[in-house]
Amino acid sequence: MIRKKLFPSLVDGNFRYRGKEIQRVEGLSDAVFAFSVSLLVASLEVPQTFGELRNIAKGAIPFFATVAMIFLFWYQQYQFFRRYGLHDFTTVLLNLFYLAIILFYVYPLKFLFSLLIASWSGLDLFPSATEKGLAVLSQEDFPQLIILFSIGYFLIWLIIALMHYHVLKLSAQFNFNRFELEFTRKEARGALMNAGIGLLALVLAWVRLEWLAGICYLLIPLVLLLNQGLFKAHSRKLVRARV
Structure with missing residues (x-):
């Protein structure tokens, strides 16, 4: 009953959701996705000056865009296990590859979002590279x-x-x-x-x-x-x- 109230999309008269309990592979997956977001948070150092805080605030849009993409990939996986409740060797193996790619994908994804937003808005989202006179790309x-x-x-x-x-x-x-x-x-x-x-x-x-x-x-x-x-x-x- 609680699950139906929290996730009304799981109640579908045409599709029978077979994954009713959270299995170990899903618990591991949730931990990996949480770690992926933690990597993004860990890259944000505690500001020592207001100027540094302003630079972090400028990076809020690519940060949230990256988190949104990670959530999309998490939701795809979540829906799969809720719909089918499958935990055989092939599924677990494919899921492990999936998680490994997500972990690797975090920083390139944020870099690309930062680059696109910087080019569109004119914001300097790479202050360290600018300060050192390095070409971002x-x-x-x-x-x-x-x-x-x-x-x-x-x-x-x-x-x-x-x-x-x-x-x-x-x-x-x-x-x-x-x-x-x-x-x-x-x-x-x-x-x-x-x-x-x-x-x-x-x-x-x-x-x-x-x-x-x-x-x-x-x-x-x-x-x-x-x-x-x-x-x-x-x-x-x-x-x-x-x-």
């Missing part, structure tokens, strides 16, 4: 930054896709109804589409078309709408089939 380094970000983005969504395809292989074990099966296919397809965007951006940055690689990520909303549209179309077919 050279023209030659920009493709490598896109490649680094794209590798992480590709791997994260690829693992999410593999976890859902693994569930589909075990669909008989789960005794899915037609809606649950179609919903799981939608989640796998959406994750694979996102992974494809990361892979495309990676290839474009590799061949020195980094400006086009950046534009690739603008396809994310379109991919989400396309995937949702396909799911609704298939769902309507299921409804008509029942009638």
Whole structure:
């Protein structure tokens, strides 16, 4: 009853949530995600002057943007375990790779957000580099930054896709109804589409078309709408089939 009140999204008449208890692998995952946020907090030194405090305040936007992305990845994983309650060896192994990539992804993600916000707003979010006269990012380094970000983005969504395809292989074990099966296919397809965007951006940055690689990520909303549209179309077919 408490779980239903706290997480109303878990109550779905069409999808039976099978993960009703928090298992050890999820406890470990929560600890890793909390540690990821702690790494961001630990990078913020206690200010000794108001000028240092002002510099920290300037970095609030990229900080919260990075935390929001980490929460998105946590929520994806949380939903997976709530929906399927799967804890076999393959799932645990994929989840460990997922967590390792998240830990590695934290600082590149914050650096990219800081760079983008600094370029858009004109704020100096790299005061230490400015003080030392260092270039934050050279023209030659920009493709490598896109490649680094794209590798992480590709791997994260690829693992999410593999976890859902693994569930589909075990669909008989789960005794899915037609809606649950179609919903799981939608989640796998959406994750694979996102992974494809990361892979495309990676290839474009590799061949020195980094400006086009950046534009690739603008396809994310379109991919989400396309995937949702396909799911609704298939769902309507299921409804008509029942009638």
